[in-house]
Amino acid sequence: MTSRTTDGPLRSRSRSSRRPRRLAMSALLSVGLCLGALTATGSAQAVDGTVVTSTQSGGRTVSFTFDDGPDPTHTPRLLEVLRRHGVKATFCLWGDHVRQYPHLVRQIAADGHRLCNHTMSHQDLGSWSQQQIRQNLEQTNALIRQAAPGAQITYFRAPYGSWGQSPQVAASMGMQPLGWRLAINDWQPPGTSELVRRITQGVTPGAVVLMHDGGGDRSQTVSAVDQTIPQLRSQGYTFDQPAVR
Numbered sequence: 422m423t424s425r426t427t428d429g430p431l432r433s434r435s436r437s438s439r440r441p442r443r444l445a446m447s448a449l450l451s452v453g454l455c456l457g458a459l460t461a462t463g464s465a466q467a468v469d470g471t472v473v474t475s476t477q478s479g480g481r482t483v484s485f486t487f488d489d490g491p492d493p494t495h496t497p498r499l500l501e502v503l504r505r506h507g508v509k510a511t512f513c514l515w516g517d518h519v520r521q522y523p524h525l526v527r528q529i530a531a532d533g534h535r536l537c538n539h540t541m542s543h544q545d546l547g548s549w550s551q552q553q554i555r556q557n558l559e560q561t562n563a564l565i566r567q568a569a570p571g572a573q574i575t576y577f578r579a580p581y582g583s584w585g586q587s588p589q590v591a592a593s594m595g596m597q598p599l600g601w602r603l604a605i606n607d608w609q610p611p612g613t614s615e616l617v618r619r620i621t622q623g624v625t626p627g628a629v630v631l632m633h634d635g636g637g638d639r640s641q642t643v644s645a646v647d648q649t650i651p652q653l654r655s656q657g658y659t660f661d662q663p664a665v666r
């Protein structure tokens with residue numbers, strides 16, 4: 422459990438540069454100031470707290486991300502589809518669902534997908550204090566680690582894209598705030614072919630795509646993913662993970 426010190430990029434940078442502590446503190450402060458200017462879409466210029474919406478490699482790559490699971494019905498089906506196509510994705514998990522279905526978290530990690538903290542039960546963090554946010558994110562991470570010991574929790578995604586002060590907190594806990602460039606609005610299933618259309622026509626090079634494997638009947642999403650992967654590959658796309666800065 423981290424206390425008030427920073428994890429991840431900030432820590433390694435101050436170590437390697439051997440700057441005096443005073444300078445490291447001022448770097449921290451400026452990160453905080455930049456984060457204060459974050460917008461809901463996350464297009465700020467902050468260093469470690471930037472909300473990423475692009476793939477790691479850029480170019481003709483795409484990242485699939487799935488929110489609100491794990492779900493006992495749809496997550497296993499989705500994992501089977503991704504395995505069959507050899508695609509690695511990112512799963513943004515609710516702590517409450519992790520507690521209910523820890524074996525699915527283990528399976529997600531064992532399949533080589535990346536994990537993302539999506540709060541305990543999809544709270545809107547927009548007006549929360551840093552302390553309240555940290556408590557929620559730590560509780561969620563503890564459940565994920567309990568379910569899948571040793572698994573890395575690479576990202577954090579704020580429910581509803583309501584970021585508030587959460588990018589700052591997530592970055593200080595070593596998690597990359599993760600946004601998206603394309604949302605296919607599959608929370609209200611419009612039919613598989615319409616989802617396929619939204620993905621294949623909406624994708625741009627380097628896009629992080631937001632979809633759902635939990636929170637409702639996601640069978641159309643699973644089918645759309647199955648159909649979309651070969652289509653995107655035939656258009657020259659390869660699959661990548663979201664950027665970590």
Ligand SMILES: [Zn+2]
Nearest residue numbers: 488489580581
């Ligand atoms: Zn969500």
